Amino acid sequence: MARAGTIHTYIEKGRKGLWNCDARHAIRAIARRILSKRMWERLQLIRLLARTARAHLFMPKYPGMPLLSVVMAAYNTQDYISEALESLLHQQWRKVDIIVIDDGSTDGTANVASQFLGKDVHLVCTEHRGPGAARNTGAALARGKYIAFFDSDDIADPFFYRKAIFSLERTHSNFAIGSYQILKHGKNQLPPWYIQQAHSRTQKHVRLAEIPLIMTNALMCTRVYRREFYEKKVAPQPEGVLFEDQLITMKAFVQADGFDILHQSALQWRRRPTGDATTQQAADVENLIQRTQSYKDVADYLFQVGELDMRIERLVQLLATDQLTLSSLVVAPQAQEYFDVARDFLRWAKAEVENDKYIERVGLRDRLLQTLVLETDLETVKSYLLTRGVAKHTKHIF
Secondary structure (H helix, E strand, O other): OHHHHHHHHHHHHHHOOOOOOOHHHHHHHHHHHHOOHHHHHHHHHHHHHHHHHHHOOOOOOOOOOOOEEEEEEEOOOOOOHHHHHHHHHOOOOOOEEEEEEEEOOOOOHHHHHHOOOOOOEEEEEEOOOOHHHHHHHHHHHOOOOEEEEEEOOOEEOOOHHHHHHHHHHHHOOOEEEEEEEEEEOOEEEOOOHHHHHHOOOOEEEEOHHHOHHHHHOOOHHHEEEEHHHHHHHHOOOOOOOOOOHHHHHHHHHHHOOOEEEEEEEEEEEEEOOOOOOHHHOOOOHHHHHHHHHHHHHHHHHHHHOOOHHHHHHHHHHHHHOOOOOHHHHHOOOOHHHHHHHHHHHHHHHHHHOOHHHHHHHOOHHHHHHHHHHHHOOHHHHHHHHHHHOOOOOOOOOO
């Protein structure tokens, strides 16, 4: 009887529209409640085997099939680029042109990439200028109707490009954006809650004002653009800076007449064991400086184009999800400098956001921590963080 009551509750929630997901995921939630643990695990195994089998059944090319150009910026990723290229070559979307830009690597990255050269893979070697410049070089060589960007240490989902392009062919949107998984120590992990919520269901041809939470997905490699739209409205990418994804993805959101949000995962975003990826150096002061500058660049851009509501919304999102990774103060080598940079940004961001909205959207724990940063000193904040038990914890960043 208890299970029957639970099922009834789920159905009632569905009728009232309280599920933030589509019917498939509603059914999944009900099935999870009904089935025994053993039966559920068996079904998940069957599902995994079926997905694996489908991934090896390539979609045949057909007349008029649009070409997808994938630009891969690569720098010192000799241990990962082979797996990245393999994942792109085993995509369900078969008409693909992969342009690898070796950004002056000092290891064997170019040598590994050269082993894949053929009609679908091209390699260009340049001096080291950063990912923005490398992507601009590759985009200039792209000839597909669609263009996507991919990092040389990630793994592409075999179904994403097919689903994205099929969606764009139907909706005529400017781009499609997917979710992602985090690959850490060989295991997949779910992305942060706000990414899960933004991609909880597929939504076609939407505008930014309809789902502003999608701004939290600033990963360049989770989307497929119509190349004409990208070249006219989005390019070029910032060069010589870190976190270039922030501004370029925001431009796409704002300039698009419509875009498709997919529940489908686009890739496995690798968290390297060595921790040398840009997004993994949360405790580094220069990393924080560049990160906060990218947030300010986005705020300035939104002000310039008159998107004042979206500007405030984005600042609230940054504060509500601790994009400053304040827990890094416990482990930061230059803790005082990190503290000063974080405090300056917090002071600026809070001044831009209405106090009522700040209290409504930012959780109590984050508000308390941010207040301590603004009103006390480093040692007080570190003591609070240690008491809270975050000595070995740093949050996921973008």
